[in-house]
Amino acid sequence: HLVLVTSEDVTKRMSLPMDIRLPPEFLKKLQMESEMESESNSSPCKPLSRMSRRASLSDIGFGKLETYVKLGKLGEGTYATVFKGRSKLTENLVALKEIRLEHEEGAPCTAIREVSLLKNLKHANIVTLHDIIHTERSLTLVFEYLDSDLKQYLDNCGNLMSMNNVKIFMFQLLRGLSYCHKRKILHRDLKPQNLLINDKGELKLADFGLARAKSVPTKTYSNEVVTLWYRPPEVLLGTTEYSTPIDMWGVGCILFEMATGRPMFPGSTVKEELHLVFRLLGTPTEESWPGISNNDEFRSYMFPQYRPQQLINHVPRLDTEGIDMLTALLLYDTRARNSAEASLRHPYFLSLGEDIHSLADSKRHTHTHNALYPQITNHTTGIPTYDSKRHTHTMLYIHKSQIIQQGSPHMTVRDTHTQCFISTNHKSYNRDPHI
Numbered sequence: 001h002l003v004l005v006t007s008e009d010v011t012k013r014m015s016l017p018m019d020i021r022l023p024p025e026f027l028k029k030l031q032m033e034s035e036m037e038s039e040s041n042s043s044p045c046k047p048l049s050r051m052s053r054r055a056s057l058s059d060i061g062f063g064k065l066e067t068y069v070k071l072g073k074l075g076e077g078t079y080a081t082v083f084k085g086r087s088k089l090t091e092n093l094v095a096l097k098e099i100r101l102e103h104e105e106g107a108p109c110t111a112i113r114e115v116s117l118l119k120n121l122k123h124a125n126i127v128t129l130h131d132i133i134h135t136e137r138s139l140t141l142v143f144e145y146l147d148s149d150l151k152q153y154l155d156n157c158g159n160l161m162s163m164n165n166v167k168i169f170m171f172q173l174l175r176g177l178s179y180c181h182k183r184k185i186l187h188r189d190l191k192p193q194n195l196l197i198n199d200k201g202e203l204k205l206a207d208f209g210l211a212r213a214k215s216v217p218t219k220t221y222s223n224e225v226v227t228l229w230y231r232p233p234e235v236l237l238g239t240t241e242y243s244t245p246i247d248m249w250g251v252g253c254i255l256f257e258m259a260t261g262r263p264m265f266p267g268s269t270v271k272e273e274l275h276l277v278f279r280l281l282g283t284p285t286e287e288s289w290p291g292i293s294n295n296d297e298f299r300s301y302m303f304p305q306y307r308p309q310q311l312i313n314h315v316p317r318l319d320t321e322g323i324d325m326l327t328a329l330l331l332y333d334t335r336a337r338n339s340a341e342a343s344l345r346h347p348y349f350l351s352l353g354e355d356i357h358s359l360a361d362s363k364r365h366t367h368t369h370n371a372l373y374p375q376i377t378n379h380t381t382g383i384p385t386y387d388s389k390r391h392t393h394t395m396l397y398i399h400k401s402q403i404i405q406q407g408s409p410h411m412t413v414r415d416t417h418t419q420c421f422i423s424t425n426h427k428s429y430n431r432d433p434h435i
Contacts, residue, residue, distance in 0.1 A: 125176030159261025190250035252329030282308030
């Protein structure tokens with residue numbers, strides 16, 4: 001009995017993107033192999049070995065530079081140059097992060113970390129690593145393309161986001177981070193520039209170059225991590241023994257920045273950064289930070305005894321629940337600082353409705369073309385709401401715990417990804433959000 005090999009069969013068997021265009025010669029080769037297997041009475045649907053899958057991926061075009069077309073440079077860093085590109089396999093836009101290899105040193109350790117971690121992180125709120133291309137001179141990481149980041153988004157709306165959008169971005173940030181932390185991975189470099197946003201309003205964690213997989217909370221790491229403004233006080237004071245709370249401090253700083261339009265602690269030196277923290281949150285004591293009196297660096301600075309200020313006076317746009325969550329993220333005692341998982345269950349997010357907690361981690365787990373959408377508000381952002389006259393099919397929106405029908409012009413039939421989306425309507429940017 002002859003079994004016809006279809007593109008759909010292959011994409012399912014190899015866990016490939018549904019919109020991939022398989023080369024005709026590859027399908028022809030599989031058809032011949034299938035016929036041979038049928039003649040030998042072996043199952044044509046048996047699982048692929050790792051070696052067979054790798055060979056098949058290579059036949060399709062993965063792992064080859066010629067599979068991608070460079071469309072222009074997005075930005076350049078110390079080790080890498082990022083290009084906007086297009087995949088010939090899907091015709092989708094991609095970001096090509098080209099890492100220069102120094103023959104004496106090989107691949108930078110940050111690149112190795114990024115590859116090893118992202119290969120195993122499959123989540124709606126974490127940037128997807130599509131492909132890895134290794135040549136003699138470079139290592140190219142092929143990411144999904146997102147053309148903005150949270151910093152650009154804030155700039156684009158005049159540093160005055162709607163509080164509804166603040167809440168939705170915050171929820172997505174916590175979802176991605178919770179997924180990482182459950183897998184014992186710390187990001188270690190959270191900042192608005194590392195939170196990428198697409199034209200649907202999906203927010204995704206990116207730039208895992210400093211990320212580390214932690215085996216136990218006391219493992220020693222370098223304290224030279226995390227951009228200064230988002231660095232927690234325990235790291236500023238020299239600790240090398242930390243766990244997931246290092247990321248949660250950064251989340252608090254980002255929440256403040258989204259709600260106010262300005263960085264929370266924009267220090268230019270470690271001492272100035274600590275001074276800004278203590279002046280707002282109060283100089284730590286043994287009660288607020290057990291063991292701080294034994295920290296040599298803290299004692300050497302001889303900070304004044306500041307009293308904690310009321311956060312509501314500095315973030316008047318946050319409601320009571322928002323202030324409570326912000327406070328829980330900015331506790332000095334790392335054992336008491338809120339986790340990502342606990343933060344997701346905070347009353348601050350109640351207005352998004354219960355269905356928000358049933359979102360699938362990845363695209364492959366959705367079984368419907370309906371998506372859970374937040375209601376968009378534009379009175380403070382200048383961002384247009386969805387134009388229901390241009391919608392192609394019906395989506396579900398969540399607003400104040402009630403689900404209402406609303407059209408969206410942004411989704412196609414292939415977009416089955418259950419997620420929170422916001423229309424950003426952003427322009428082209430010169431700065432690169434992927435580097």
